[in-house]
Each structure stands twice: as C-alpha cells, then as structure tokens.
Amino acid sequence: MTEISRRTFSGILGGGAAATALGMPFIARAAQPKVVVIGGGAGGGTAARYIAKDSKGGIDVTLIEPSKMYYTCFFSNLYLGGLIDYASTGHTYANLATQGVGVVHDWADNIDRDKKHVHLASGAKVPYDRLIVSPGIDMKYDAIPGYSVEASAKMPHAWKSGTQVQLLKAMVENMKPGGTFVMVPPPNPFRCPPGPYERISMIAHLLKQKNPTAKIIVLDPKENFSKQSLFQEGWEKHYPGMVEWLPVSIAGVINMIDAKAMTIKTDGDTFKADAASVVPAQKAGGIAHKAGLTNQNGWCPIVPQTMQSANDPNIHVIGDSCIAAEMPKSGFSANSQAKVAAMAVRGALTGSKVFEPRFSNTCWSLIAPNDGIKIGAAYTAGADKMESTNNFISKTGEDAALRKQTYEESVGWYDGITKDIFG
Amino acid sequence: MAAILKLVWGLVHLITLSTASTTAVTAADREFGEYLSSQCTACHQLSGNANGIPTIVGLEPLTFVTVMQAYRRRELGNEAMQNIASTLSDDDIKSLAAYFASIKPKTE
Numbered sequence: 406m407t408e409i410s411r412r413t414f415s416g417i418l419g420g421g422a423a424a425t426a427l428g429m430p431f432i433a434r435a436a437q438p439k440v441v442v443i444g445g446g447a448g449g450g451t452a453a454r455y456i457a458k459d460s461k462g463g464i465d466v467t468l469i470e471p472s473k474m475y476y477t478c479f480f481s482n483l484y485l486g487g488l489i490d491y492a493s494t495g496h497t498y499a500n501l502a503t504q505g506v507g508v509v510h511d512w513a514d515n516i517d518r519d520k521k522h523v524h525l526a527s528g529a530k531v532p533y534d535r536l537i538v539s540p541g542i543d544m545k546y547d548a549i550p551g552y553s554v555e556a557s558a559k560m561p562h563a564w565k566s567g568t569q570v571q572l573l574k575a576m577v578e579n580m581k582p583g584g585t586f587v588m589v590p591p592p593n594p595f596r597c598p599p600g601p602y603e604r605i606s607m608i609a610h611l612l613k614q615k616n617p618t619a620k621i622i623v624l625d626p627k628e629n630f631s632k633q634s635l636f637q638e639g640w641e642k643h644y645p646g647m648v649e650w651l652p653v654s655i656a657g658v659i660n661m662i663d664a665k666a667m668t669i670k671t672d673g674d675t676f677k678a679d680a681a682s683v684v685p686a687q688k689a690g691g692i693a694h695k696a697g698l699t700n701q702n703g704w705c706p707i708v709p710q711t712m713q714s715a716n717d718p719n720i721h722v723i724g725d726s727c728i729a730a731e732m733p734k735s736g737f738s739a740n741s742q743a744k745v746a747a748m749a750v751r752g753a754l755t756g757s758k759v760f761e762p763r764f765s766n767t768c769w770s771l772i773a774p775n776d777g778i779k780i781g782a783a784y785t786a787g788a789d790k791m792e793s794t795n796n797f798i799s800k801t802g803e804d805a806a807l808r809k810q811t812y813e814e815s816v817g818w819y820d821g822i823t824k825d826i827f828g
Numbered sequence: 829m830a831a832i833l834k835l836v837w838g839l840v841h842l843i844t845l846s847t848a849s850t851t852a853v854t855a856a857d858r859e860f861g862e863y864l865s866s867q868c869t870a871c872h873q874l875s876g877n878a879n880g881i882p883t884i885v886g887l888e889p890l891t892f893v894t895v896m897q898a899y900r901r902r903e904l905g906n907e908a909m910q911n912i913a914s915t916l917s918d919d920d921i922k923s924l925a926a927y928f929a930s931i932k933p934k935t936e
Binding site for chain 1: 859869871879880906910915
C-alpha cells in the first residue's frame with residue numbers, strides 16, 4: 406500500500422498542478438492539517454475550492470474524483486432539448502489544481518474511519534484530519550422489477566449525466582414517426598425534484614421539431630411533483646395533446662419492466678415504448694454505505710450546523726447523499742452546503758472564525774425555449790433539519806418577457822455556479 | 829441587457845428616493861461580508877463577468893445597500909433576490925457592500 410502525500414502528486418497530476426503543490430515548502434506542508442474531499446461535483450468541488458482559497462495554503466486539500474471531465478446533471482435536459490451542446494456541460498479540474506487543490510483522479514474505494522484513511526482503487530491510501538464525502542447518488546436498480554444496469558442501456562435513467570444522457574437523446578431522435586416516449590420519474594426523495602418534468606418538457610420540444618405526432622406518457626409513482634401547475638400549464642401551451650401525465654393512482658404501480666420488449670407493466674395496463682427513460686429510486690453514493698455513514702433509508706444523516714456526519718464527527722457529508730431536508734437535492738443546495746462545511750472544517754482545523762450557517766437554493770427549469778421558471782428558498786440550521794425561512798416560486802400566467810428573463814438568469818447562474826465549483 | 833438597463837434605471841430612481849444615503853458602511857465587518865458573499869457567488873461571478881445575472885463586484889457600497897434594501901422591501905422585482913435579501917439584516921447588507929466594493933472586476 407502506498408500513502409499518498411503531496412510529494413507523490415507529481416506522478417499523478419499534470420505538470421502545472423504538481424508544480425504548484427511542490428512549490429510550497431514541504432516542512433510547512435507537513436505540519437498542515439489535511440482535508441480530503443471525495444467526489445468532484447457541485448458539493449465536493451466547491452468544498453475543496455473554498456477550503457483551499459480561504460485557508461490561504463493553511464490546509465492541505467486533496468480532491469479524489471475518478472473522472473477527468475465532469476459533466477453536470479444540471480443543464481443536461483437542455484442538451485436533450487437540442488438547445489446546447491453536450492460538450493458545454495463538461496468541466497475539467499485544471500483550475501482547481503492550479504488554485505491549491507491537489508486533484509487525484511482515482512476511485513475512493515473505502516474509508517478507514519479509525520485510522521482516518523481513504524483507500525483508493527489503485528491501492529493507495531490518503532490520510533485525512535477531516536474528510537468531506539460528496540459522492541452524489543446511486544440507483545436502486547432493483548426497486549423496479551425487471552430494471553437493472555443492463556436494462557438501463559435500453560431504457561436509460563440518464564440521471565448522472567454522461568453517456569446515458571447521450572444515449573437517451575439518440576433514442577428519442579430515432580423514434581418512429583408518431584411513436585411513444587415513456588418517462589418513469591423516481592419516487593421521493595431524489596436528485597433534482599423538477600428534473601424529470603424539465604426532461605419531459607425538453608424532450609417534448611425536441612419531438613415537436615422532429616416528430617410532432619409523437620406522444621409522451623409519464624408513469625409517475627407520485628401523486629404530485631415540483632412546480633406541477635407551472636409545468637402542466639406549459640405543456641398545454643407549448644405541446645398541446647403531446648404529454649399525458651399519469652399519477653400512480655391512475656396508472657398503477659409498475660410491477661414489471663421488460664427492456665428488450667420495451668414494455669412497462671403496471672397494475673392496470675401495459676405500455677409499449679419506442680423510447681423510454683426509467684429513473685429508479687435512489688440512495689447515497691456507494692462509498693457512504695461502505696463507510697457506515699447511511700441510515701436504514703440509504704441516505705446520510707448529518708448535523709445541520711456543520712454538515713458533520715451524525716455517525717462520525719471527523720466526516721462531513723454534503724450534497725445529494727446527505728439528508729438535508731427541507732433542502733432539495735440539487736446542485737445549488739450542494740454548493741451551499743459545501744460552503745458551510747468548508748467554514749466548519751477550517752474553524753475546526755485552523756481556529757478560523759465560524760459564523761452562523763446560512764443555506765439557500767434556487768432551481769430553474771426550462772419548459773420551452775425562453776420559457777423559464779424557478780423555485781427557491783433560504784434555510785437555517787435547525788436542531789435536526791434545515792428549516793426553510795422563506796421561499797418563492799414562479800407563478801402561472803407570467804408574461805413572456807419575465808419567463809425569458811428567468812431563462813437568461815438560469816444561463817447566468819450556470820456560468821456562475823460552474824466557476825464557483827470548478828474555479 | 830434589458831434586465832441590466834432595468835436594474836440601472838431602478839438604481840438611479842431608488843438612490844434618488846432612498847433614505848439610505850445616510851447609511852454608513854465603513855464600520856462593516858469585511859470578513860463577515862466575505863462569508864456572507866459565498867451565498868451570492870453561486871450566481872454572481874467574482875470576476876465581474878455578467879451573463880444574464882448582473883455583476884455586483886466593485887459596486888459603490890451605497891449603491892449596493894440601496895439596491896439590497898429595495899429588494900428586501902420588494903420594490904425591485906426579482907423573487908430570488910427578494911428572497912435572499914429578506915434573510916439579510918442591515919448589518920449583513922453593509923458587510924456585503926463593504927466586501928464587494930473591495931473586489932476589483934477582472935477582465936477575462
């Protein structure tokens with residue numbers, strides 16, 4: 406087993422990043438507290454960046470992320486709608502690496518909580534004084550009978566971006582004229598509550614251009630969903646007669662998926678799809694389970710004030726993996742939680758000032774080109790949950806100019822938050 | 829662009845009318861402002877780049893305070909901004925104003 410330290414990064418990183426890391430005196434570094442961050446998404450990227458930035462070299466920060474290019478889930482629906490290129494949702498870690506974060510492209514395989522080491526798939530281990538765990542979500546493939554990793558190649562969940570999203574787009578584009586697209590949203594709680602309904606909107610937009618007689622059937626395991634009246638008003642306005650949303654009380658529970666036959670059976674009916682997206686129930690990313698950070702529901706309980714794991718005070722869990730209700734699981738929430746965790750970690754390791762945590766979230770969604778809507782809230786840390794102090798949501802019947810402005814704002818947000826995460 | 833012009837117009841209007849002109853921001857705690865600013869930087873870029881969301885770096889403190897108080901009173905009409913402003917006290921706003929005034933926009 407190899408122990409990774411700053412001295413070995415030159416063999417792992419690109420030259421520029423390694424030079425930055427090695428440019429600092431080793432003796433000073435040896436005395437530095439070590440923070441390791443698992444997962445380079447909206448939570449992990451932000452946490453690593455803010456700890457490095459705000460500690461001004463006082464903390465040794467290592468980010469462990471297997472991908473060299475991170476494709477954001479947020480805005481992937483706009484790619485499905487044909488409004489943006491897939492490449493525009495990709496971000497590298499080059500800026501983080503030059504801003505004081507040691508970036509290790511490897512898979513965090515397990516956590517030794519007693520020895521405070523992260524074990525990597527390569528066999529190396531990385532010591533930490535504080536660990537930030539931000540692994541996102543994993544799918545509960547077996548939550549829907551017949552669904553599996555293999556079935557997801559025929560009926561993509563496309564809920565972690567990447568090639569699944571590209572696959573889904575190709576399948577929708579190749580549907581026969583007048584064909585049927587079936588969307589199966591997940592049950593609560595799940596990543597990006599308005600996401601399935603923005604996906605429906607963007608696929609409807611794509612079909613309206615390329616296959617206007619096609620239909621979309623939504624087999625929802627829920628009775629209601631985020632921004633429901635706004636989406637349904639928008640579907641009627643932009644895609645009249647195309648989208649049929651069926652709550653579980655009408656469509657019935659899904660009791661079998663046959664990905665080869667492209668059929669979805671419910672209690673009451675069998676639906677034949679020409680293309681489908683099936684998003685199963687979700688749970689915290691795998692390492693959170695291996696490390697014993699999850700509860701019986703598969704998510705990680707935390708202390709809201711600091712984002713520390715309820716199971717281990719040396720570990721902070723942020724983003725979609727943690728239980729941060731009333732905050733939704735979103736990139737914006739993860740970014741907000743990361744900043745609170747970063748402040749708490751710096752305070753614990755360097756004695757820097759710690760302020761009362763504040764959290765916020767806004768989720769923008771696009772119904773059609775230039776028809777943007779949003780929902781958001783501010784939160785404080787309660788004793789055992791995030792408490793919403795105030796909130797807002799777009800209204801039905803808003804004029805086109807406001808909806809266009811909301812869309813343009815979302816584009817600005819994407820630009821802003823990706824710089825806040827990836828530097 | 830229209831949104832920015834609308835905001836600028838709103839600023840001129842509000843600065844004329846506001847009683848905030850007597851508000852001192854010099855005593856603000858810059859460190860606290862920097863902490864609070866992390867809520868803003870999820871959208872507003874520290875580089876000064878503005879793309880659908882206006883830049884707030886390098887703003888005169890009085891302008892910043894006037895605008896945020898107007899959002900808090902719901903006199904400026906962006907719900908996300910009204911929402912965040914309603915969580916901020918006068919001291920919070922002054923600290924943010926001092927922090928953002930101290931940041932120089934970069935040209936990329």
